[in-house]
Amino acid sequence: MVSIINKNDYELFAKSCEATMLRGRSSVIFMFFWGGFICMFAEMLILIFNRLGFGRQESVIYLNIALILISFTLTLLGAFQKMGRFAVAFIFITPFWLANAVLCCALENRAEGFIFGVCGKMFEIVGPVLVCEVIAFILCGGFLYAFSFL
Amino acid sequence: MNLKKGVFYFKNPIFISSFAAAAGEKEAAGPLNGRFDRIFKDYNFCDKSYEIMQAEMQLFTATKAVEKANLNIEDVDVICGGDLLNQCVGTSYAFKNVNVPFLGFYGACATMAEALIVSCVFLNFGHVGCALAVSASNFYATQRQFRFPARYLQPRPKTAQKTATAAGAVLLKRKDFSNIVIRGACVGKVVDFGVKNASNMGAIMAPAAADSAIKFLKGIGKKVEDFDLIVTGDLGRLGAYIFCQLMKSEGYFLNSKYNDCGLMLYGKNIKNICCGGSGAGCSASVLCADILYRLKNKKLKNVMFIGTGALHSKATSNQKATIPAIAHIVWFEGV
Known part of the structure; x- marks a missing residue:
């Protein structure tokens, strides 16, 4: 057994090695750029929909549809495999992330059949998020309802 | 001959x-380009499944090695092999139509070293005349089984x-x-140094x-000086x-004699894929495409091949359990 390194100290030792070995260039600037880019792109789409004669609320609905379609296309092309290192800010755009998470699970498991593969595994990643969201909605609704009596 | 427990x-x-x-x-685009017997195209939507693709790859390498x-x-006496998939399905499906006794095992990324050791023991005792050691892995199938699907946008x-x-x-x-x-x-023993992060395989297995x-x-x-390559x-x-x-802390200075299969496989492309390659097929393919060639051409004399594997599953990772690791060693010599 390696005697010099104590089991308790190993995690610290590994972290110090990580700090010296994997310094490299940080991708924060790229992440900032890509995060800003997708927001600007979404704003641009809203403006285009406005020009086409839709109201603000309608434009937002069409924007979500457009983002979902773009996310579907990028997932199908496998672009997220390469973008994972720097375009992580994309996951903060809910429709974008949701479409990607649902489609990737459905795609990768489609060999297992339509029911158990596609339908069964479709919400593997999104499922827990949806459950938490529904619980949060119920709690918030309950609070609002209770406060309305005050 | 048994010298010490496991050696x-x-x-x-x-x-x-x-x-x-x-x-x-992607692997063939690295420094070992041209050394592989066949380059398999990446998965596309026409293929049946990742598992079948891996099985095809494994059967091809086995058949090719025997053809050489x-x-x-069918002349092989026993096939020892494994892969990373649950219940070793990749290997089992690869050899389902081959009329040869088969032993499948799971040693995570150390499967090739394990297969070689078991084959050697069979041959050493004279139970069989010739044995085949095989190992393979597939990026998409493994990613889906141990982490998230490959196409999922996630911070790496x-x-x-x-x-x-x-x-x-x-x-x-x-x-x-x-x-x-x-x-x-x-034959190595299971070592657990308390690392819980499943994406830090290097620190787990070192x-x-x-x-x-x-x-x-x-x-x-x-x-260490007696070996040309570790x-x-x-x-x-x-x-x-x-x-x-x-190793240095124990008084073994490896210097330039040391290399890693994960680094040898991807070479300069390493920056695009974080820390390096892994998987049961990584060490197996580098061994067969590079190290054994160099031994054959007498560019190397003594090689210590250390197969390393992290023994975890998605369930234990989610339970935040510490991840144990194992390492087996095979000593190759050019005569």
Whole structure:
């Protein structure tokens, strides 16, 4: 057994090695750029929909549809495999992330059949998020309802 | 001959008759380009499934290795192999139509070393005349099983490694005219140093590799200088550094003699894939596409091949359990 390194100290030792070995260039600037880019792109789409004669609320609905379609296309092309290192800010755009998470699970498991593969595994990643969201909605609704009596 | 617990020295060396390797497109674009017997196209939507693709790759390497020795696959006495998939389905499906006794095992990324050791023991005791050791892995299938689907947009930590889509097969014989032999082996023990992060495979496996290496060197009474190349399976950049530091702390200076299969497979492309390659096919394909070639061409004489594996599943990772690791060693010699 390696005697010099104590089991308790190993995690610290590994972290110090990580700090010296994997310094490299940080991708924060790229992440900032890509995060800003997708927001600007979404704003641009809203403006285009406005020009086409839709109201603000309608434009937002069409924007979500457009983002979902773009996310579907990028997932199908496998672009997220390469973008994972720097375009992580994309996951903060809910429709974008949701479409990607649902489609990737459905795609990768489609060999297992339509029911158990596609339908069964479709919400593997999104499922827990949806459950938490529904619980949060119920709690918030309950609070609002209770406060309305005050 | 058993020297010390888990360390073996074969008085009658086991001969390596032939070997074959296959890889995916990304792996073949690395420094080992042109050394693979066949390049398999990346998965596309027309293919049946990742598992079938891996099985095809594994069967191809096995058949090719046997063909190179002018034999038929049915002439092999026993096939020892494994992969990363649940219940070793990749390997089992690969050899379902082959009429040869089969042993499948799971040693995570150390499967190739494990297969070689078991084959050697069979041959050493004279139970079989020739044995085939095979191992393979597929990036998409492994990613889906152990982490998230490959197409999922997720932040990748700097310590993450990429499972290689690759396969390798080695045909071993008791008596042959080949100039590569297996002199010794070491069966490692399960080592757990308390790392819980499943994306930091290098830090998990480095202590196991160091433990087995020290045990092996002490067991056979050799020094680091006696070896031309000491190669680990898939420690990656970080794991390789930790391994060297651990060995240094015990008085073994590896210097330029050391390399890692995960780094050898991807070369300069390493920056795009974080820390390096991993997977059962990574060490197997590098062994068959590079190390054994160099031994055959007499560019190397003594090689210590350390297969390293992290023994975890998605369930234990989600339970935040610490991840144990294992390392097996095979000693190749050019005669």
